Amino acid sequence: MKSIKEKLAALRLQMKKQKINAYIIPTNGPHMSEYPAAHWSQRTYISGFTGSAGTVVVTDKKAALWTDARYFQQAEQELKGSTMDFQKMGVPRAVSISSWLKSELKKGGQVGAAGLTTMQKQVDVYKKEFANAKLKFKVTTDLIGAIWTDRPAMVSDRIFEHELEFAGKSRGDKLKSLRKQLKGVKADATLITALDEIGWLLNLRGSDVLYNPVFYAYLWVERKKSILFVDTNKIKTPLLIKLGKENIEVVHYSKLGKRLKKISKGKIVAIDKSVTNAVVFNRLKADKIVQVDSPTKHLKAIKNDVEIRHLKQAMVKDGVALAKAFYWLEHYLKSGHSISEYDFGLKLAEYRSQQAGYFGESFNPIVGYQANGALMHYKASKDNCSMIKYEGVLLVDSGGQYVDGTTDITRTFAFPGVTAEQRRHYTLVLKGHIALAKTHFPPGTNGIQLDALARQFLWRNNLDFGHGTGHGVGFFMNVHEPPQGFANKLTERGKTVHKTGMYSSNEPGYYLVGSHGIRLENLVICVSAGDHTDFLRHESITLYPFDLNFIDRSLMTNDEVAWLNSYHRKVEKNLSPHLSEHEAGWMKWQCRAID
Numbered sequence: 096m097k098s099i100k101e102k103l104a105a106l107r108l109q110m111k112k113q114k115i116n117a118y119i120i121p122t123n124g125p126h127m128s129e130y131p132a133a134h135w136s137q138r139t140y141i142s143g144f145t146g147s148a149g150t151v152v153v154t155d156k157k158a159a160l161w162t163d164a165r166y167f168q169q170a171e172q173e174l175k176g177s178t179m180d181f182q183k184m185g186v187p188r189a190v191s192i193s194s195w196l197k198s199e200l201k202k203g204g205q206v207g208a209a210g211l212t213t214m215q216k217q218v219d220v221y222k223k224e225f226a227n228a229k230l231k232f233k234v235t236t237d238l239i240g241a242i243w244t245d246r247p248a249m250v251s252d253r254i255f256e257h258e259l260e261f262a263g264k265s266r267g268d269k270l271k272s273l274r275k276q277l278k279g280v281k282a283d284a285t286l287i288t289a290l291d292e293i294g295w296l297l298n299l300r301g302s303d304v305l306y307n308p309v310f311y312a313y314l315w316v317e318r319k320k321s322i323l324f325v326d327t328n329k330i331k332t333p334l335l336i337k338l339g340k341e342n343i344e345v346v347h348y349s350k351l352g353k354r355l356k357k358i359s360k361g362k363i364v365a366i367d368k369s370v371t372n373a374v375v376f377n378r379l380k381a382d383k384i385v386q387v388d389s390p391t392k393h394l395k396a397i398k399n400d401v402e403i404r405h406l407k408q409a410m411v412k413d414g415v416a417l418a419k420a421f422y423w424l425e426h427y428l429k430s431g432h433s434i435s436e437y438d439f440g441l442k443l444a445e446y447r448s449q450q451a452g453y454f455g456e457s458f459n460p461i462v463g464y465q466a467n468g469a470l471m472h473y474k475a476s477k478d479n480c481s482m483i484k485y486e487g488v489l490l491v492d493s494g495g496q497y498v499d500g501t502t503d504i505t506r507t508f509a510f511p512g513v514t515a516e517q518r519r520h521y522t523l524v525l526k527g528h529i530a531l532a533k534t535h536f537p538p539g540t541n542g543i544q545l546d547a548l549a550r551q552f553l554w555r556n557n558l559d560f561g562h563g564t565g566h567g568v569g570f571f572m573n574v575h576e577p578p579q580g581f582a583n584k585l586t587e588r589g590k591t592v593h594k595t596g597m598y599s600s601n602e603p604g605y606y607l608v609g610s611h612g613i614r615l616e617n618l619v620i621c622v623s624a625g626d627h628t629d630f631l632r633h634e635s636i637t638l639y640p641f642d643l644n645f646i647d648r649s650l651m652t653n654d655e656v657a658w659l660n661s662y663h664r665k666v667e668k669n670l671s672p673h674l675s676e677h678e679a680g681w682m683k684w685q686c687r688a689i690d
Contacts, residue, residue: 096245099143099177103158105242106141110155113235115207116200119192119221120151120239125211126290126311127370129575130458132304133247137212137239140246144173146472151179152192154199161192164561165471168608185561185584193221197228210234210373215366218373234373252302254310254329257571259298261499263401266298267341269394274318276390282365285387286355286379287314289370291573292391293323297343300571301329306458307573308496313351313375315358320344322358324351356380365390392578395569397596402500402570403620406598407636409500410618412450414638414666415673416495417504420446422678428485428510435482436462436475440493447495457494457501457574464489468507468612471562471604486512488611494574503574503600504637505616509645519556520605521613521645526552527603528615529655531564531581535624535632536593543589546581549603558605563588565600568618595631597621615641638666640685648689660688 097105110118120142124135129147138144142151142160146169149162159180162170170181182190196206206225208218218234225232240246259265273296277285287293290309294300301310312325321343330338335345346354355378364381367389398406420443427434434442440460447453463473464483468490475481483489487510494503507521527549534548542563549564564581566588568574579597580588593599602616619633640663648656663686671679 099141099179102141102242103153103178106153106238107155109238109241110153110207113207113238114205115233115235116204117152117154117196117206118235118238119206119208119213120153121208121212121217122147122149123212123214123372125372125375126288127214127372128290128304128307128309129573130304130307132250132311134249135212136247137237137243140243141239142174142179143177144170145474146170146173150192152196154196157199159195167561168470169472169474191224193224193228193230196225196230200230202229204230206230206232207235207238208232209237209239210377211237213373214369215371215373215376216368219368234377249311249326250303251326251329252310253331254299254301254325254334256334257294257298257300257498261401261405261571262298263399263405266296266343269296269298270316270321272394273316273390276394277316277318277365280365280385280387281363282385282387283362284315284317284359285365285390286359286371286375287316287389287391288367288372288375289389289392291569291576292370292389292395295395295569295572296391297323297338306456306496308454308571309573311348313348315355317358317362322346322354324348324354351375352378367392388578395572396567396576396579396598397594398570398598398620399596403596403598405499406570406618406620409452409495409497409502410636410638411669411673412452412497413447413495413502413504414670416446416450417443417493417506417639418670418674418678418682419449421506421508422681424483425681428483431485433482433484435477436464436467436480437477439483439491440475443491443493450495450497452498454496454498454571457496457503460494461490461492461505463491463612465611466609469606469608469610470612471606471614473612484510486510488513488517488613490612490614492614492616496571498571501569501571501574502637503568503616503618504639505602505604505614506639506642507613507615507645508642513645515647517611517613518645518647519650520558520607520611521642522647522650523552523556523558524603524605524613524615525641525646525659526651526655527564528601528617529658531601531603532617532619532633532635533654533658535630538594538629538631539592540631541590541592542579542581543583543585545593546583546589549581549601550583553603553605560604560606562604564603565619568598568600570598593621593631593633595621595623599633601633601635635662638669640666640682643685643687643689646689656689663688 124131604614
């Protein structure tokens with residue numbers, strides 16, 4: 096296996112051939128997915144950094160990685176010894192890519208980025224920024240592909256239907272809703288490039304991306320017909336026939352370029368530049384391009400009644416799996432044994448796999464014991480992880496994909512020996528979680544307004560955390576689903592207004608480097624706050640108790656305790672009937688009322 100130094104040397108040879116002085120490597124694959132298939136993990140290949148967000152820039156002499164606060168500690172660890180610099184994003188006096196390159200390159204220097212993995216919106220930004228920095232920018236071919244000799248092949252697994260009994264709305268009805276949106280912007284057609292949007296629109300699922308039940312494809316939608324560009328070997332004949340009857344033509348993925356020039360000609364085409372790569376964008380021959388914020392993204396953000404009913408059923412299954420896993424863990428540790436973080440992650444998946452309709456994990460589990468819990472997106476590996484013992488603090492963030500829902504839950508546990516400071520941190524985080532869960536708010540309220548509610552108690556103690564309080568979640572789809580969420584910045588999550596039916600996470604936290612991490616996460620549905628009002632609230636549908644042994648009761652108000660006791664009654668009522676006698680007795684104690 097080549098070292099990072101050897102890979103960078105090989106890349107610089109390719110850059111020299113292309114006559115560019117700097118090359119930008121984003122996380123994205125061609126479809127701008129958060130988790131690209133292994134085949135498209137180019138940024139990880141060239142840097143060794145495995146986080147889900149970040150950008151690498153390579154010049155003829157230097158290389159640097161940019162990532163956000165979720166991955167600061169992880170980046171420092173993974174880049175150690177690689178000769179690659181680390182640039183923090185979102186902090187005071189942060190250095191932008193364009194500023195860094197301006198200081199590294201001579202005036203008129205040439206900067207490149209692969210068109211297939213760079214969204215057109217980012218290309219527009221780069222052109223403007225680099226022009227201001229007196230640098231040139233151009234879209235290039237895939238230079239990483241030219242040096243990646245052992246590159247993983249694309250997955251070729253079947254595509255299957257997500258049945259109407261779970262989806263609650265047919266693909267015909269979904270396409271009808273999309274076409275109504277196109278008519279509203281006076282467009283004749285649109286090209287859908289985001290994999291989760293294609294899967295949702297067509298009620299189809301796949302296995303091309305780890306943890307996300309999606310498949311690689313493009314979808315062209317006109318007023319009366321659609322064309323699905325996909326590896327046709329993945330679709331069995333009965334489904335092909337069914338799609339054809341619904342006026343959905345299926346064409347091989349590789350034919351997109353040629354067909355796109357022809358089918359877009361003379362049309363007004365709606366495009367979301369933030370999820371459309373530069374190569375595809377430049378193949379459009381439309382009379383006019385209308386820039387839109389993907390209508391599909393907003394349509395699928397609102398879960399229908401059937402989806403919500405199934406999500407609540409999935410939460411019971413997920414809670415039962417977790418109860419069995421944590422019951423086993425507590426008794427195993429109490430008996431004097433220890434288990435690695437990595438192996439307990441496998442144990443979680445084992446118990447989830449025993450539940451009906453289980454498809455797989457919704458993301459790599461974050462099992463962080465003691466100081467590892469302070470790494471927000473810590474990933475334990477078989478050969479590099481800590482042993483969990485019956486002492487200290489354990490953070491576990493995990494989730495499952497079921498045909499009837501996607502789950503994501505974080506709990507932090509107190510074993511003997513936790514300190515008063517750790518109890519205080521836990522309780523402040525819990526108070527923030529409860530504040531967001533209890534709040535009623537008027538229509539038009541966005542994520543940045545709600546986010547502050549979860550931080551208020553930490554802020555009063557001059558504490559904070561470096562990630563958003565919550566993200567949107569898909570339905571048997573991506574665990575991170577835009578546009579909504581809770582964020583303390585005017586990002587998409589911060590700006591998006593919360594509406595009835597949106598499915599999000601509520602997950603404040605606190606992380607003390609070298610000591611411990613705390614995060615408490617439930618998934619919530621935005622619902623009406625009650626009859627005769629247009630106010631809204633978030634209903635917590637995750638079912639698992641918070642660790643009562645971790646709470647500093649003196650910091651809790653009576654209203655907060657009442658919410659907690661009520662939530663725990665609901666948890667016990669829903670989970671206990673599905674547990675063994677011993678497990679149910681244990682769960683009753685975990686959900687005991689506190690004064």
